[in-house]
Amino acid sequence: MTIFNNWDVVAQGWYIACASRSLPREQARSVELCGQRLVVFRGVDGRVRALDAYCPHMGTDLGIGRVEGNQIRCFFHHWAFDETGQCQNIPCGEGIPPQAQVRAYAVTEQYGFIWVYPDQVAPEGLAEFDELRGHPIVCQADRAFERNCHHHICMMNGIDAQHLQTVHRLHVQMNLSLQQNQTGTIVDFTLHGQFPATTWREKMGRQVLGPTYTYAMRYAHGCLGLLTVMKNVRLVPPLHMIYAYTPVAPGRTRIQPIYVTRQRQGLGGWLVSQLLLGLTRLAYYLLRDEDGLIYDHIQFSPQALLPIDRPIVAYMQYVNRLEPSIWSRVPPRSAADRTQIPVNGQP
Ligand code: FES
Ligand SMILES: [Fe+2]
Structure with a gap:
């Protein structure tokens, strides 16, 4: 790796x-x-x-x-x-x-x-949300914060299916679909399932939003996460949020959260956009502080992965296929070498 x-x-x-x-x-x-x-x-x-x-x-x-x-x-x-x-x-x-x-x-x-x-010419632009492509958007940046681990590890939080139950107490059965773009720089993880109704959060969610749930995480260049929640639910349009990751020093990663929504016409439209940005922030705050402790103390070492960890393995393989930039201190091994993941539970 x-x-x-x-x-x-x-x-x-x-x-x-x-x-x-x-x-x-x-x-x-x-x-x-x-x-x-x-x-x-x-x-x-x-x-x-x-x-x-x-x-x-x-x-x-x-x-x-x-x-x-x-x-x-x-x-x-x-x-x-x-x-x-x-x-x-x-x-x-x-x-x-x-x-x-x-x-x-x-x-x-x-x-x-x-x-x-990190090059004079970028072969592709910044990643976008499919639902917002071609539309004017409004954004709100939240306060950036730091974690004591590599951004590739922080980023896995978005697709770690087990921890949704163990840490966030969301008992959702997730079906994974995985799609990668032609150049291999962008990968989409879509998890969809049925809302159960055990905890108060789940009951509330099911009541308001309907029985099914889709959660899409788009990773770009191994340093950007585009999260879409509330896809295909009642009442609310999809909520979008970006996590931009930057290594600030060995052992430290800065994470910049940005809430994004479509720009709407008029005062009413402005109010709706602000409300949706607020809702996105709320959804993020509900989950954010529950896993900070993990990422500030992890020594990532995947020795015994399970089939449920398949998205994690797919993510590691995706990152290892990316191209190193001129800002790298040490040139990595060949592309073929990089994609060998020495763990079980390969997808
Ligand atoms: S002009 Fe820049 S150091 Fe002399
Ligand atoms: Fe989490």
């Missing part, structure tokens, strides 16, 4: 650099992302660019520099770099040496955040 749960490898994917509103037009700031120091800056045209932070001249952090038009100018000797990382101007007039270049990264701005991909 050379990508899964490996702190030395950063898989290709979209990682949050900072909130959109924290970077006004014509401003720059440096951020620490997956062990890299980057400068992100918003040009006069409103678009954000991301480069390696340290100036190739003498290593000044470009984050303390100045944005000029759509370029960033170093604070120290005023070299100016464009969005490809190429130096375009050196004021002392001695010409531009070929090494006057920094690495540039693909950037996108969505869900209220600036996301960076």
